[in-house]
Amino acid sequence: MDYSRDNMAGLLRSHDINPTHQRIEIAHALFSHQSHLSADQVMALVNTRHSETSKATVYNTLKLFLEKGLIREVIVNPSKVFYDPNTSAHHHLYEVDTGELTDIDASQVHISGLPALPAGMVTEGIDLIVRIRRAD
Amino acid sequence: MDYSRDNMAGLLRSHDINPTHQRIEIAHALFSHQSHLSADQVMALVNTRHSETSKATVYNTLKLFLEKGLIREVIVNPSKVFYDPNTSAHHHLYEVDTGELTDIDASQVHISGLPALPAGMVTEGIDLIVRIRRAD
DNA sequence: CCGGGAATTAGACAAAGTCCAGATTGCTGA
DNA sequence: TCAGCAATCTGGACTTTGTCTAATTCCCGG
Numbered sequence: 001m002d003y004s005r006d007n008m009a010g011l012l013r014s015h016d017i018n019p020t021h022q023r024i025e026i027a028h029a030l031f032s033h034q035s036h037l038s039a040d041q042v043m044a045l046v047n048t049r050h051s052e053t054s055k056a057t058v059y060n061t062l063k064l065f066l067e068k069g070l071i072r073e074v075i076v077n078p079s080k081v082f083y084d085p086n087t088s089a090h091h092h093l094y095e096v097d098t099g100e101l102t103d104i105d106a107s108q109v110h111i112s113g114l115p116a117l118p119a120g121m122v123t124e125g126i127d128l129i130v131r132i133r134r135a136d
Numbered sequence: 137m138d139y140s141r142d143n144m145a146g147l148l149r150s151h152d153i154n155p156t157h158q159r160i161e162i163a164h165a166l167f168s169h170q171s172h173l174s175a176d177q178v179m180a181l182v183n184t185r186h187s188e189t190s191k192a193t194v195y196n197t198l199k200l201f202l203e204k205g206l207i208r209e210v211i212v213n214p215s216k217v218f219y220d221p222n223t224s225a226h227h228h229l230y231e232v233d234t235g236e237l238t239d240i241d242a243s244q245v246h247i248s249g250l251p252a253l254p255a256g257m258v259t260e261g262i263d264l265i266v267r268i269r270r271a272d
Numbered sequence: 273c274c275g276g277g278a279a280t281t282a283g284a285c286a287a288a289g290t291c292c293a294g295a296t297t298g299c300t301g302a
Numbered sequence: 303t304c305a306g307c308a309a310t311c312t313g314g315a316c317t318t319t320g321t322c323t324a325a326t327t328c329c330c331g332g
Contacts, residue, residue: 020279020328039320054281059320078209078217079289079319093253096260108249115240117229117268124232124267131260132253156297156310175288190312195289215288215320273332280327289317296311302304 003031015068022046022053026061027070036074036082036101074101076129091128104130139167151204158182158189162197163206172210172218172237210237212265227264240266 008027012019029045030037037045043058062083065071074082076094082101089106109128117123144163148155165181166173173181179194198219201207210218212230218237225242245264253259 018278022280040318054283056282056321056323057280060280073214075211075214078211078214081214081319095257104251108251110246110248111264112246112248113244114266115244120271121231121268122271124269127263127265127267128247129263129265130250131263132257133260135256135258154309158311191289192291192313193311196311217288275332276330278328278330281325282323284322286319286321288319291316292312292314294312297309299307299309301306 001031003028003034011070015065015070017064017068017070022057023061023064025053026058027065030065030071030083030085034085036084038080038082040080042083075127076101076131091130093130093132096131096133104128137167139164139170147206151201151206153200153204153206158193159197159200161189162194163201166201166207166219166221170221172220174216174218176216178219211263212237212267227266229266229268232267232269240264 005024005028008024008031009019011031012023012027017023025046026042029042033045039058039062042062043053043055046053046058062071066073066083069087070085072084072087074084074092076082076092077099086103091104091106091109093102093104094100095102111126111128141160141164144160144167145155147167148159148163153159161182162178165178169181175194175198178198179189179191182189182194198207202209202219205223206221208220208223210220210228212218212228213235222239227240227242227245229238229240230236231238247262247264
């Protein structure tokens, strides 16, 4: 995959997002890294050379990407949300001690026996998190 | 089940927790309610009559209960942790719009095909969260 | 070049949770 | 009963993540 800044513009447009300079930088940080980043990590990456993007813009942009389905949110740790550029169906392995988060491909995993949803409700997503730690 | 304050003392002792007045009140709030409460909801319940228990104690006690396996933590919303007095295997249904959290009995649900854990790691728990919302 | 809507910004603010040093509690042994 | 002592509790300052707002800047069509 090519996650160059040039290609980010097209990716943003294809998700109905106006590609501005800051948005391209943020998308580039997320996609070229291909890992789970928190808002402050994104901010640090985007502002490594010189301060270019404000905190408000980082938060606004992540929220926008989320709404437009460009990225996913992973909630495993109450104190920090992670953003995941991988939007294909997958689950997560969470190392409790280190905070490390790894993807689990969903194609191998089967979940059966879930009860029917209450009337008028639709599923927005199923999050499966396997919490692991080093054996004592 | 009897979740009277008198019985809470025994429950605490059986989990190796010194039953103090504040701890009994907090346990009573959680267990008699039998629902998913956040720290500030617990604090409000415990201090309805008159202010009896400080914020620090509520947080310390919830953390203690968690370590001792008396309650579980449910992380669905980045801004607030819920505490669950039901520690038997079960999953959660989360209504995104209202924040309502419902239990799913785990005995009906089967999860298969999870990959082997990295060497030297053990599973601490598996959290399955089904996020739902009202159909548009 | 100009007007205007979209985007960005700094910084004040809010809320959840942590931390600490001092006060209280409630045993224990004499 | 009481002093001593460890465990517990407390208020309040503090930290961190994230939100809000009002003012500015950017960019595009005309």
